[in-house]
Amino acid sequence: NKAIVEEMNNVTRGVTDGPTVKAYDRSLGIMADTTEVDVQLLVTPGIRHPVITDKALLTTENRFDALYIMDVEAYDTTNLLVTGSEQITSVRYTANQFVERGINTSFGAAYFPDQNLQDAKSGTVRAVPASVAVLGAFALNDKVGYPWNAPAGFTRGAMKRVVNSTVELNRDNLDALQEARINPLASFAGSQGVTVWGQKTLLGSESALERVNVRRLLIDVRRKVRKVANRVVFEQGRTETLQRFEQLVNPILKDVQGKKGVERFLVKIDTETTTQADINNRTIRGKI
Numbered sequence: 296n297k298a299i300v301e302e303m304n305n306v307t308r309g310v311t312d313g314p315t316v317k318a319y320d321r322s323l324g325i326m327a328d329t330t331e332v333d334v335q336l337l338v339t340p341g342i343r344h345p346v347i348t349d350k351a352l353l354t355t356e357n358r359f360d361a362l363y364i365m366d367v368e369a370y371d372t373t374n375l376l377v378t379g380s381e382q383i384t385s386v387r388y389t390a391n392q393f394v395e396r397g398i399n400t401s402f403g404a405a406y407f408p409d410q411n412l413q414d415a416k417s418g419t420v421r422a423v424p425a426s427v428a429v430l431g432a433f434a435l436n437d438k439v440g441y442p443w444n445a446p447a448g449f450t451r452g453a454m455k456r457v458v459n460s461t462v463e464l465n466r467d468n469l470d471a472l473q474e475a476r477i478n479p480l481a482s483f484a485g486s487q488g489v490t491v492w493g494q495k496t497l498l499g500s501e502s503a504l505e506r507v508n509v510r511r512l513l514i515d516v517r518r519k520v521r522k523v524a525n526r527v528v529f530e531q532g533r534t535e536t537l538q539r540f541e542q543l544v545n546p547i548l549k550d551v552q553g554k555k556g557v558e559r560f561l562v563k564i565d566t567e568t569t570t571q572a573d574i575n576n577r578t579i580r581g582k583i
Contacts, residue, residue, distance in 0.1 A: 335362070390472055
């Protein structure tokens with residue numbers, strides 16, 4: 296990230312043509328191709344500069360089947376970008392600067408601050424970006440629950456190998472971060488360890504998609520529907536094909552319903568959603 300900052304601030308370092316910026320840009324270009332890469336969660340640990348994080352958000356949004364776990368640029372008590380350990384991080388300035396970016400998407404979620412995590416192999420405690428610890432919490436959530444459960448709180452948001460946060464948060468800090476749509480990583484009196492204490496996406500408007508678990512529910516359903524849809528590719532565009540597709544999709548939603556992901560659902564794939572013009576254009580349309 297330091298190299299990216301230096302490249303973007305110095306024309307002699309190449310700006311967007313700088314080697315580090317180019318490398319990440321090229322990598323995200325590869326990740327954008329759904330035929331080449333199957334990914335449910337995208338993370339660029341420690342990379343915080345908008346030139347990369349904005350593209351990563353655009354990548355997951357365009358894919359429509361993944362969520363970006365994002366690290367946040369920290370600002371110090373003089374409102375300068377934190378580039379070294381000697382600076383004291385200001386939660387208020389960090390939150391304010393993040394709001395100024397005007398991000399508006401449900402395909403990303405931001406977390407703060409970095410964490411001190413115990414290395415499983417060496418036992419050494421080392422500082423890691425928030426996204427590294429949070430990815431572990433997402434894995435725990437999916438192990439004990441489902442993607443449509445909230446990856447937050449003491450049960451599914453615990454980060455077991457985290458020793459403590461690099462920035463200790465008080466109640467005002469928690470409020471400032473949550474208002475900025477940054478999910479805090481915090482510890483609480485009477486509880487053990489650090490936990491994910493929020494599950495907001497980066498969507499700027501009021502909607503169910505403000506919540507990570509809702510966006511991941513839709514991502515999960517979309518991915519499963521896409522998988523069964525491959526079975527009807529190249530089939531004749533007849534009523535029987537539409538019925539078969541609907542019969543393949545219904546069990547997916549029934550399974551999610553049985554696991555408390557949705558209360559009600561309706562799958563409609565028929566001659567009303569798919570017209571003769573669609574069939575002539577080799578397209579099947581449906582609604583869930």
